[in-house]
Amino acid sequence: FPEFDDKGVGGMDLVDLINNRCPSFVCIGERRERRVNELREWIKRGPVCKGDLKEGETREGNIKCLLLEWPHGGMDSRLESIVFYLLALHYHRQSKQLEARQFAEYFLSSNHVKSFGEEVAKSAWVILSYATIERMFKLYDDDLVVEMDEHIRPLRVALEISSKSDATVHFLLAQSLYQSSTRLARYFGRMGSFDGRQGDSIVCTLRKECTALFEKVLEVAPSMQESNQSAWDFQWLAYFFLAKLHLKGDNPDVVKAVDGFFEAACALQMGGTAYLQKISVKNQKNLEPVEVHYQMYSTVWKYITRTVRPSFSVLVRLRSYTDAFSRHGVVKPSAAMDLYELEPIISETMHNISFNAGRSAIEEDEEFVLNNILDKVELIEELKSACKEAFKLIVDRFPHRKAYHRLAEMAVREGDLLSAHTFIFKKIFPRKKKEDSIFEGVVEFSSSDIDRSDSLSYHVTRSLLLGLSLSVKIADAASITAVCTALAKTMMDEEESYVLKSEYMWMVRVATRALSLVLSSHPLQWNKSVKCEMAALHKSLLDVSESLPLVYLRGEVKKIVERKGGLARLEGEVASFDRKPGQQRKRKGDGSRDKLPGGLLGEPAAKMNSPSVIPQSVSTQSSGHxxxxxxxxxxxxxxxxxxxxxxxxxxxxxxxxxxxxxxxxxxxxxxxxxxxxxxxxxxxxxx
Structure with a gap:
């Protein structure tokens, strides 16, 4: 039997036969439906530990053993079980998760499920887990807290069935736990009424478990590389997620994090990843090295800007890793050097020798402190410069929205608010046409490993807040109006890709307050584009009645329009813009044209010798006047x-x-x- 990750076509002849010739063969009766309902109920509540524990047995170990005793049985034929499994595999390959889940449940509740071997049973549970996890990441955060165990339980059963040398199931479970812990950490941070200690305990437990699973993947993956090429993906992703886990929690370890990104970059290079000068937005092939490059320098940037008293030894270590990444294939794709040619520890030793060589053998306490501060300042400036060049390189390879956000932050720190505003509204939220939503130009990552559940909405919201703040500072009402229009369209369509539904009201309040502040403080911002967009926004919100954020937005927009004189006056001014004649160009003597202000409509362009036009190129000395x-x-x-x-x-x-x-x-x-x-x-x- 082909397994769930088998790329072959085994069983396709039987699937075609059932679908095209014998569709009535798959007949589901009441007995089978009852067994499927029993299986679903077991998955929902989990195994229950019965009786007293034996000597040396733990409750956790008992429950793991009970995971292998799921309800199944009946009077099915072996052929029916085969058909159910192959149909589940067929729909899984086509990414039809609803149908795949249905036939996987039929197979797992059948009488012959365990007679086909552990690998087949494991594959059926993994197929079922793909469907349940896909549904889990569509849940709201409130429901995720309650239903997470239920949706992850199929993977836990598959993990108990699989052998210890199989990295696939370990990786799938670890990745699911990582995404769940990230979402719950953000959710508990927003919910002030939730018990903070309980939330931290839940997130910490999840992170510990997925850390152990990723370390198990790194232990097993090398032995799978000869037989399974995807083991390279497991290896670099395990290093990648472990590096991000080192940055979570109360005591982040930035050195271990950058070391993990370094190992991930080395694993990608050893796996034969190609480095491209330009990466297409459509197919996004070989984007993974660029993301690793960004994460490395983003970690360095956050440490040097958010740490009050950075350690000198940590700064030296970070400097050594930036030296190592200067040989990364992302920097020079045509002449990529081996990242592991020069270990960062060697570069770190060289930097320490360099700094120590400039010091006196005997230093007083005050002199030592002063020199230490100067060395730190020098290192921090070098790291800032390295980060800025790295982010510029990344956006040159690919329109990386998170790298643009970092460049905007750097511009704000340098006092260049206009450049920061350009990064936000011209690069992250570009608009090809004025009537387009600012969200339509956002570049999404096609790789699910890079762009995980709710990651897009989190980073879009972060960039929107920075953009609104910059728009208030430079008095740009047009950009704030565009944000309000995009939020209105998103809420009307009930789209949560860019802004979560739980954050609609908060974002609407921030945007409308920013707009009211700018238009009241700077009346000249009521230009043509703002008037047109405000009139269109007001009209689009007239009929909303159910959504509370939309009702609030309508009320705030109405207040702003009434301060301008009302909707009728605003529409009249917009109509006057439409009636204004176009600009006429005046022909010059050399054949070029100049614009005349005021939109003049005069006689059609005449020839140079026309008596009604004053020639500019003819010398006044030729006439007698x-x-x-x-x-x-x-x-x-x-x-x-x-x-x-x-x-x-x-x-x-x-x-x-x-x-x-x-x-x-x-x-x-x-x-x-x-x-x-x-x-x-x-x-x-x-x-």
Missing amino acids: SPQQETLLNMNRGLHSPMRVPSSSPIADPNRLLLQMLLQQAATQSPSHNTNANAFANLFSKK
Whole structure:
């Protein structure tokens, strides 16, 4: 029998036969439904420890043994069990998890489930666990706290069945526990009413278990590499997640974390990963080394910016790892060096020798402290520079939204608010068209290993908050209005990919307060784009009644619009923008054109020798008149031309502005012509 991760086509002939010729063969009766319900109830509540424990037996060990005694039985034929298993495998390969779960439950509740061997039973439980875990990550955080054990139990049963040399099930369970612990840690942090000690205990227990499982994966994975190429993925991912686990909890170990990212980068290189100059947003092939590169430098950046008193020895260790990552294939794809050619410990020793060589053999206490501080400052500046160059390199390889966020943070620290604002709203939330939502341009990671459950919404919310803060500081109402519009559309569609439903109200309050503050403090921000978008947003929110965040957003938008004069006035101003004529370009003598302000609509462009147009390229010496006389003669000819501008235009004659400029110039250059100039000006006004 093919296992769940077998890429072959075993059993496909039987599947085709059942689906195309004998669909009535799969007939589910009441007895089988009862057995399936019993299995589901057992998975939900878990095994129950019965009786007293034997000598030397623990409750945990007893429960592990009881995991192998799930309810099954009946009068099924062996052929039916075979068909159920192969149909479950077939739908699992097609990622149809609902159908795969159904037939996996039929197989596991059948009478012959244990007669096919442990590997087949393990595969059936893993197929069932894929479906339950997919459903688990769609749960709300409130439900996840209660139902997590139920959804992970199929993996625990598969782990008890599998051999100790199988890294696959260990990795699947460890990864599920890691994602669950991350979500619950954020959930408990937001819930002030929840018992903090109980939440910390739950998260800490999950992290300890998944740490032990990842270490087991690293122990088993090397023996699987010859027979299973995916073992390389297990190895680098195990190092990757262990490194992130070292940063969790009350006592994070930054040195172990960067060492884990270094080992992950080495495992990717040994697995034959290609390093590309540019990574396509669509297929995102070979993005994993770029993510490891980002995580390494992000860890360094957070340590040097968030630690009040950084340790000198830790700074030296971090500097040695940044030296090692300067040889990473992400930096120079065409000439990638082996990361493990020079161990970071050697680089660390060299840095220590370098710093110690610049010190005196005998230092007083004050001198020692001063030199130590100066060395720390030098190291921190070097690390900051290395992080900035690394993040720039990462966004050059791929539009990495988290790297753009770090660059925005750096720009804020440097006082360059405009650059930080550009990183947020031009790089993380770009808009191709004005009517597009800012969320449509967010680059998502296609790899589920990189972009885990609720990771996207967490980082999008973080960038939105920074963007709103920057928009308030630089008084950019257009960006805040775009955020409000995107939030309204997200809430109407009940989309939770970018902002979680539990954070709708909070984000709406922050965005509307920012918008009200900017528009009240800077009335000039009521420009054309803001007026148009506010009018459209107000209209779209008129009919909302059920969603509390949308009702709140409608009320705040209504208050802002009423302070401007009401919706009718706002729509009138928007309509006046639409009625404004387009700008006319004035032909120059060299064939180029200049824009005339005010949206003038005059006569069509005439040839250069037309008597009604004043030529600019012809020398005034060619005629017998002075420049002032030539100007007045041309004005006199132009006054007899018919009007072509509608009476509603703000400028009655398209040449009024040009003529007034020429009149002022003539009056300034020759006082003797003032009388004639005033006469022509009065005649022009009457016309």
